[in-house]
Every structure is written in structure tokens, then in C-alpha cells.
Amino acid sequence: MPRIFKNEAALTPEYIPSKLPHREEQLKQLETYFSGFLESPGSMYPKVVLIGRPGSGKTVTSRKFGNYVVRSSERVRYVHVSCFLNRTLSSVLKDIGVQLNIAIPKRGFSTEELLKMLLDMVRDKDIYAIVALDDVFHLVNNSGPHALGTLIRLGEEYVSRGDKYRFGLILISQDLTFRDQLDRSSQSALGNAVIKFEPYTKDQIFEILLARAQEALVDGAYDEEILEMIADVAGVDEKSMDEHRGDARYAIDILWRASKLAEMKGVDRILPEHVREAIKNTLRGIRSDELRMLPLHEKIFLLAIVRSLMKNPNSPYIPFGTAEDEYQMLCEQYGQEPRKHTQLWEYLRDLNTKGFVETRTSSKGMRGRTTLISIPSEPLETLKEELEKIIKGELGT
Numbered sequence: 001m002p003r004i005f006k007n008e009a010a011l012t013p014e015y016i017p018s019k020l021p022h023r024e025e026q027l028k029q030l031e032t033y034f035s036g037f038l039e040s041p042g043s044m045y046p047k048v049v050l051i052g053r054p055g056s057g058k059t060v061t062s063r064k065f066g067n068y069v070v071r072s073s074e075r076v077r078y079v080h081v082s083c084f085l086n087r088t089l090s091s092v093l094k095d096i097g098v099q100l101n102i103a104i105p106k107r108g109f110s111t112e113e114l115l116k117m118l119l120d121m122v123r124d125k126d127i128y129a130i131v132a133l134d135d136v137f138h139l140v141n142n143s144g145p146h147a148l149g150t151l152i153r154l155g156e157e158y159v160s161r162g163d164k165y166r167f168g169l170i171l172i173s174q175d176l177t178f179r180d181q182l183d184r185s186s187q188s189a190l191g192n193a194v195i196k197f198e199p200y201t202k203d204q205i206f207e208i209l210l211a212r213a214q215e216a217l218v219d220g221a222y223d224e225e226i227l228e229m230i231a232d233v234a235g236v237d238e239k240s241m242d243e244h245r246g247d248a249r250y251a252i253d254i255l256w257r258a259s260k261l262a263e264m265k266g267v268d269r270i271l272p273e274h275v276r277e278a279i280k281n282t283l284r285g286i287r288s289d290e291l292r293m294l295p296l297h298e299k300i301f302l303l304a305i306v307r308s309l310m311k312n313p314n315s316p317y318i319p320f321g322t323a324e325d326e327y328q329m330l331c332e333q334y335g336q337e338p339r340k341h342t343q344l345w346e347y348l349r350d351l352n353t354k355g356f357v358e359t360r361t362s363s364k365g366m367r368g369r370t371t372l373i374s375i376p377s378e379p380l381e382t383l384k385e386e387l388e389k390i391i392k393g394e395l396g397t
């Protein structure tokens with residue numbers, strides 16, 4: 001009887017979820033740009049560029065649109081080509097051929113000949129397709145801008161052959177630098193239709209995780225707080241330049257790893273400690289040097305946070321006041337004069353900036369408005385041992 005997963009596949013990178021929270025707008029835009037082509041295939045050659053940082057949902061949104069295309073039109077197909085795997089024009093053309101079930105010879109022909117064969121077959125079989133070129137900058141970087149220019153300017157080719165427009169084009173990339181490398185007329189043929197994918201905020205990551213968790217995990221195997229804890233490290237944050245911020249892939253990967261850990265340990269709930277370990281596995285190890293550099297009382301305060309969290313293994317967060325009480329006790333134990341309340345806030349801000357802790361304001365109603373603290377990326381036991389060792393050394397006890 002499974003205890004954590006009900007459908008583990010829903011946490012794999014290839015999975016296309018039934019809902020795409022926060023990408024409804026982009027999907028709608030795609031539908032609008034291609035509506036003329038879908039209603040009247042052959043009447044136009046629509047081209048759209050999707051840009052955004054890794055993990056911002058470009059691929060999954062394009063594929064989801066592909067499902068819509070197939071559902072809503074009997075005549076138009078959807079072809080998704082990875083330019084990471086197909087870095088030359090001939091390789092791209094062959095992949096399009098394979099997906100459209102058109103036999104194109106593997107070798108012995110120039111790119112121009114391959115293109116001509118593809119276009120002839122598409123016309124003879126009366127095929128229409130929307131082609132998405134994912135990570136298209138790989139094609140430009142490896143084969144030069146001319147390769148992509150050829151595809152963009154297929155419109156002229158159809159006209160000169162007296163054929164209809166057979167394809168629509170979706171170009172997916174992290175930014176628009178690939179477009180700047182194209183020659184003038186290809187740029188103008190490409191046009192200005194650009195759909196932007198902003199990095200996800202913490203709240204957005206939370207909702208994405210919630211939707212995925214509902215598909216993948218057994219009810220009761222996770223608390224929403226567990227998902228918030230992951231959202232804290234994966235959502236965009238003005239303070240952090242971490243490249244993973246805003247990346248849904250990273251967030252889903254952490255959830256999957258934490259679920260796996262819970263499963264391996266034979267328990268039926270994902271605990272904060274599983275999340276910490278999962279995040280630690282995706283990142284660097286414990287940052288002893290950075291710990292050492294903190295002022296003594298900031299270390300004691302961090303240790304107080306760690307100890308408070310350890311007393312509450314089921315919850316990822318503790319209120320500020322709890323950490324403060326624990327800090328007072330620790331100061332007594334270490335024979336230290338406690339620092340003032342305002343100084344502790346300064347420490348908290350610094351610990352947050354350095355990535356040791358995350359903070360959020362508690363939701364209204366639940367606990368009143370208070371600052372909640374979590375330590376998402378370090379197993380507490382190792383952090384506690386390390387801090388105690390350093391503090392002892394510093395106090396010479």
C-alpha cells in the first residue's frame with residue numbers, strides 16, 4: 001500500500017500537469033496568435049517567440065498548447081523539437097520529418113535538398129503543423145543564424161512554389177539574443193510577437209507545488225507548510241541572486257526528493273527535515289566558513305532558532321518570539337549578557353540575507369501577525385553540532 005506517492009510520475013520533469021497555474025495568460029496568448037492558422041490552415045505563417053529563465057514554464061506551456069492544437073483542430077499537428085538535442089538544421093528537419101511520419105533519408109543529402117524533400121512531402125500529404133523549436137539558441141550558436149533564418153523565411157519559399165503556408169513556428173529561448181543575430185530580413189519576417197515568462201514568485205511556486213502535490217502525493221502525506229518551505233527557497237527574492245530562484249523545475253525536484261526520502265525512511269508524512277535534506281542534496285554542503293564569520297551573538301541566536309525548530313519537528317516554522325526565548329536561555333547557559341530585541345531583528349535580517357534562514361509573515365487569523373522563521377536548507381542536527389563546536393571554541397569553554 002503506497003503511503004507517500006499515489007502517482008510519482010506527476011513529479012517528473014516530462015509530466016504535463018492537468019493545470020498550469022499562473023500560465024493561463026501565456027496559453028491564451030498562444031491560442032490567440034495561432035487562432036487564424038487553426039481556423040484556416042494555410043492562410044498565414046504565424047511566428048511567436050517565448051522567452052524566460054530556466055524553469056519558468058516555457059516548454060510545458062508550449063506542449064500544453066500542443067495538446068490544445070490537436071484537440072481543437074483535425075488538420076493541424078504539433079511538433080516539438082529540442083534544439084539542445086538537434087543542433088543543426090538538417091537534424092531539426094529530420095526530427096520534424098520523424099514526428100510527422102515522413103521518411104527523410106538519414107544521410108547523403110544537403111540541407112537544401114532535405115528541406116525541399118520535406119516541403120514536397122508536406123504538400124503531397126496535405127499536412128499542416130505548428131513547430132516549436134525549444135532552446136533555439138543552440139541551433140543559432142552551433143549552426144549560425146542562417147539555419148534559423150531559413151526556417152523563418154519559409155513563407156517566401158511557399159509563395160514561390162505556389163503552395164499554402166504549411167507551418168506555424170514557436171521559438172523558445174531564454175532571451176532575445178538569438179534574434180539579434182539574425183539578418184535584417186529574417187528579423188523582420190519573424191516579427192515582434194513575444195510572450196514573456198517571468199520567474200515565479202514564492203506564492204506562485206507554492207500554488208504550482210500544491211497542484212502537483214495533489215496529483216502526485218497521497219492526501220495527508222504533506223502539509224501546506226512543507227510546500228511553503230520549498231517555495232521560500234525556490235521563489236524569486238529581491239535579496240537573492242541565486243540562479244534557481246523562480247525556477248519551478250527546482251521546486252518540483254525538491255518536493256520529489258523530499259517525498260522519496262520520506263518513503264525510504266518508511267514514514268507516511270513528509271517532514272521538514274526531509275525537505276532540508278533534499279535541499280541540501282541539491283546545493284552546497286554546510287558553510288562552516290560563513291558560520292564562523294558571524295558575530296558571536298548572531299551565532300547564538302541562530303543556534304536558538306535551530307534548537308527551537310528541533311523541539312517542533314512537525315512544523316517547518318517557529319515564531320520569532322520562540323527563538324527569542326530560546327536565545328535568552330542559551331545566553332544564560334553560556335554566561336553571556338543577551339543582546340536587545342532590536343539587535344536580534346538585525347541578526348535575523350542578516351541571517352536571511354546570507355541564506356541561513358528564511359522568513360515569512362504568518363497568515364492572518366492563524367497566529368495573528370508574526371514573523372515566522374525556518375531553516376530550509378541544512379539538516380538541523382549537523383547545523384547544531386557545528387554551531388555548538390564553533391561557539392565553544394570562541395568562548396574557550
Ligand SMILES: Nc1ncnc2c1ncn2[C@@H]1O[C@H](COP(=O)(O)OP(=O)(O)OP(=O)(O)O)[C@@H](O)[C@H]1O
Pocket residue numbers: 012013014015016017019020021022023052053054055056057058059060061174197208248249252
Ligand atoms: N505553471 C506551472 N505549473 C505546473 N508545473 C510547471 C509550471 N511551470 C513549470 N512547471 C514545471 O516545471 C518544470 C520546468 O518547466 P519548463 O521545462 O517548462 O521550463 P522552461 O522554461 O522550458 O525551462 P528551460 O529553459 O530550462 O527549458 C517542468 O517540470 C514543468 O512541468
